[in-house]
Amino acid sequence: MDSLVKPGGAVLASGYRFNSLNPTAGGQVYSLFEIAPQNVIRVRSEYADYSAQTHIRSEQQRLSLPITRGPLDAGYTLLSAQQSMQLAGAVSAAGAAGGRGGRVDISSPLDILITTPGAPAQSGKLVLDAALLSAWNAESLLIGGERDSTGRVTVRTTNLTLDNAGTPLTGADIVLAATRPSHWLPILSSLKSAHRTPRMP
Numbered sequence: 001m002d003s004l005v006k007p008g009g010a011v012l013a014s015g016y017r018f019n020s021l022n023p024t025a026g027g028q029v030y031s032l033f034e035i036a037p038q039n040v041i042r043v044r045s046e047y048a049d050y051s052a053q054t055h056i057r058s059e060q061q062r063l064s065l066p067i068t069r070g071p072l073d074a075g076y077t078l079l080s081a082q083q084s085m086q087l088a089g090a091v092s093a094a095g096a097a098g099g100r101g102g103r104v105d106i107s108s109p110l111d112i113l114i115t116t117p118g119a120p121a122q123s124g125k126l127v128l129d130a131a132l133l134s135a136w137n138a139e140s141l142l143i144g145g146e147r148d149s150t151g152r153v154t155v156r157t158t159n160l161t162l163d164n165a166g167t168p169l170t171g172a173d174i175v176l177a178a179t180r181p182s183h184w185l186p187i188l189s190s191l192k193s194a195h196r197t198p199r200m201p
Contacts, residue, residue, distance in 0.1 A: 008043070010036040053099065072099030074139070078146055081108045085126055093138040101139030101172070107146040111159040112178075114143065116167045126157075130164040134171060144177035155179055 004012040013035055016028050041047075053070040060067050069075065074095035079085065085108065093102035106112075112126045113119075114133070121127055133141060144157040153175070160178035162169065 006034075008036075009040045010034050069100065072096040074100065074102030076102060076147075077104045079104070079106045080146065081110065081126060083110075084121075086121065087128060087132060091136040091138070093136045095139070101137060103140045103142070103147065104136060104138040105142040105146045107144070107154075107156045109156050109158075111161070112144055112157050113161050113163060114169060115163045116165070130162075130167045130169040134169055138171060140173040140175065141171050142175040142177060153177055 003014075006012060011034070012032050014030050015033050016030050036044075053072045056070055057067060059065075072095060074093050077091060077093065079087065087106075091102075091104060093104055095101045106126075106128065108126045110124060110126045112128065113122065114128045114130050117129050117131050119127055119129070128143070133143075142153065144160050145153045145155040147153055155177040157177070158179050160176055
């Protein structure tokens, strides 16, 4: 039979049950099925919606527990290199609608150079594209070290240099970590961030 729209908005349609894991189970016996959208179901019954994103966070606040990330929040990515690394892919660090963005750490004992797109690789250095890093939309981007679960930073790189004129490194929170403090003055003019934090051990 053809599908029939009921006055309330639900649809009656003919069909049969099928188990793709066991196709021999059951037979192709047609019967009527009622297909009802969410707004129709909510008229028929009363539902209370609970969100893990808000419930878990409110309970942690009530019990004075550390606030952890929820299902809508992006996670944590650590990109670590000992000898060389070329970053050319995308990191989806923005989080879902209503959630927090992710944290991204780039860690290496090599010297780090943040520069413009298309810059050639350099021996003994980690060359990073400022435009690519900005496109990740991380809530917090750390370059030159890595964070533990408490947020404590371990600095890995010795020298960190920005040579990215015309391609600013942008983000909500950018942390640049290196053991030599003499490079911080030119760095600050190359960042566009709500929170920009050069860090030394």
